[in-house]
Amino acid sequence: MTSRERLEAAFRCREVDRIPVSPQGFGRVGPDSELGRSLLKETDVHVYTGGGLDWFGKDVRVESLDEGDLSITIWHTSAGEFRAVSRTTERTSARVEFPCRTPQDGERFLKVPFGLDRERIARAAEEFHRRRAEMGEDGMALAGIPDGICLPAELFSPEDFCLLWVDAPDMMESLVRAGHRRVMQGVRALLERGVDAFRIIGPEYASTQLGPDAYERLVVPYDRELVALIKGAGAIAYLHNHGPIMRYLPMIREIAPNALDPVEAPPWGDFVPERARELLGEEVCIVGNLDDMEVLDKRPFEDIWA
Template sequence: MSGLTAKERFIRSLEGKEVDKVPVCSVTQTGVVELMEITGSKWPQAHYDPEMMATLAIAGNTIAGLEAVRFPFCNTVIPETLGCIFNEGSIDTQPYQLDFPCKTKEDAANFSIPADLAKSRRIEIMLKTAEIIKDRISDDIPLVAGMIGPASIAFYLSGAKNYLHWCITDPELLKRLMKLGTEICIEYSNLLFERGVDAVVIIDSEAGPDLLPPPLFTELVLPEYHLLTSEMKGHKILHICGDATDILDPMANSGFEGLSIEERTDLSYAKSIVGDRACLIGNLSPAATLLSKSTDQIKKEAKQCIEDGAGILAPGCGIAPRTPVENIKAFVASRDEYYKEQG
């Protein structure tokens, strides 16, 4: 068992199999300014250039020590492909939305997916990036790609006000947008799997209780997850920001092998609910701890995550851009220290 590669350990953890030690990585964004300065691959250009994106993503493994390569660094690929407008952001700020296509119910009712998704600008960039990374990294390292999920796609398409209003007044209309989102996620994720990606993370925070009441999660979102996970041809992870406590049970029944949760969801309680139905991923605070605290405190809290039931040790959400690489290295080191201390 001690001879496992990082990829074997990662995949076995997702599959609920025995490992020598939990993997330590990030299934969410890994681009930090210090890595950008070292590699010369900087935001916002690294969001749109395959070579730069690949270089920055690989640095999370080769320089910071994370046991996976994860890309991209933003959540805008699908929304921009569907007609949303974004500001590109800066070296330490993510791209942010300026406009959306479904301003009225009529817009939403008539909205359709663009033809030939694989040839759209942003998705072509992502597919090329996957190929570059696979060519550059060892086959012993897992490659993880992220994309937003059905609820988040509906949110980006309709805007926050419409999303919150329609989930009460016209849930069928919102469900239509989610179904379109599911179709896109299936096609896009399988294109990535064909290019060697080992796991796809579906980021669907707008499905969580912070925005969507849990009964609507079960009614509107869960059926889409069942369809999505049944059609994805590779390992699949769900990430939901915020406090996901009230939807942990349906999340565990969604078909996702891994559930990535933020620090606001108590990990030990999550383990008691989820059990062995899925691998829990998380949930060190990326802002309150990984960005801001001493390396000793980072290690202490990371070890507690393992103790509380993390099957993959990871930040609870995307790593903050100004996080020091030293802190990420301490986070990685905490895993090995934990097992040494356990004897």
Template sequence: MPHERATPDNREIRVNSKTRLTHALTGKSVDRTPVNFYEVGGFAVDPDAPDPFNIYNDPSWRPLLELAENETDLIRMVAPDARPAADNCRDALFSEKTEERDGARYTYRKVRVGGRTLTETQRRDAGVNTVWQVEHLLKGPDDARAFLELPDEVFAYEPDAASIMQAEEALGDRGLVMVDTGDPLCAAAALFSMEDYIAMAYTESALFHRLLEKFARHLYPFVEKTAAAAPGRLWRVYGPEYASEPYLPPALFRDYVHEYTTPIIKLIHKHGGMARLHSHGRLRNILPIIAEMGADALDPVEPPPQGDITLREVRNLYGADMTLFGNIEVSAIETLESDAFEGLVKNTLREVAETSGKGFVLMPTAAPYGRRITANTLRNYETLVRLAKLTP
């Protein structure tokens, strides 16, 4: 989204979104506050696809999708394609089937290992853009021990960075492509229900470390090969929130995130890239650890009560080292009336203006996931764009 900016001699120059975002990430001055809608515009979607599970083909979505494409600083999230390595033996041990019934799509998976059959079930409803985990693959320590018997070749994949280059070519100067990856904690924790994961993390730490190590052995080379093939890119690393409060204490955040996610950040830096760490919820007591890890940026910096620290405080404490993204709850976009929402956004922008920092990108903490976008929701997204354009 080009924007005109006056020079000292009153000439107007045009600043595009790619430059604006790059400046925000590298501590350079910007012509105005960048604004991004996160997943809306973050993922390439087709509102014309007739798939009944495509929520974006509802006509109410089109104005919001067009607003994101035409008026925001886009950040496309792209995961590199993964090709099974020559010795990958996953198909011999994993099986999967999908069926549709009662307006939902069910996926069933089985893994036969260690004398056990591990099963999981996922459900996707036609009117909701999310996947419900009906049954988790691992139900406790014995299942985890069996899972660890899987040969490492099951997880052997080779990255193909072509999708990153293609996304950049399609995007042009309308924004940046961001390489998307989970960390070892995300891969391990998602195998369990939340209660079983927390119990494992507290009471079976040695076993849980073995799971993290198993995923790390293959994730690190995958990240490095991708970063080498596509150097200098922005990355998003998700998963750390699994170890944030109130789920786990900061000491275990250090054990499970600092130890296993810092190497990902270092690999990204090794090839000239920047790492944006993603962690919802409470940040106050883990921010010092995140800073130690060397993250270049952080999202979504949720305000209280969803978070436990204000944007002003984060900027004052760590804003010099990290570009901050977010601070606008998606629930506020969907529920607040226009005047109240405008006041909320102005307060966020005021906190940015009254503090100093490397950079800030105005952004929701997530995106709507229902089939219909209300008129009020659309107005509030329009307010984000309008107020961002008014900032110096």
């Protein structure tokens, strides 16, 4: 089997010649370097490309400003301005101000007319096909897409996101539904352009911040419909969900993705492989349970080999 055949078969829970050894991208290794070429030939690399979705849509004017170590984005909409600020230091970059703070901001956001930016979607599809062609049979490309809960999780700070669920659950659900509709539009457009493998992010916003009741209400019904759309078109639906995961596996089984990652071991997660297969069933490929949060490269070499 080629790496691409092996990965596709594994993600569809079909027979493979061996378990894929599958780095997620090249990390700090240059793909064109000798080590990068060796990595591509000797392992089963899969890479992620963009999905092209913009929550505000094509008709909103966006202004970008730089002030010292701050990067400011302003969305000028028919419902007023929304503003986000990111700060960059020598070590990292992080968002320090978010577009929405209160349920009223969420209500204002929902009043903004949305039009899918099909040019962005087209560019995302082109990127997917380009990366797939570059890798050939030596690896696999997946388009990274959000799910519906990503909309409020990205509009609000982590604190305000949690408070929104406590103080205004109806508004949270309205925002998730709006996000889901936009994602479904974008995925249909990507499918029309031949994208046939997707990595879905977002469920962890519920599992790590809001709890199982929120997961059941804000993730399961929407992601189940999203996965059904993708799989119904013959494409691969690969679900990403950080953090402790065992209590959520029965719900993920309802969503029915082809594959699930990163299923972290302690200290970052609580994954128990033997129990997980019983909870997930035989139709979900388990990806990971090794070193998603880069613990190994901080340990002495002797510990790694032990």
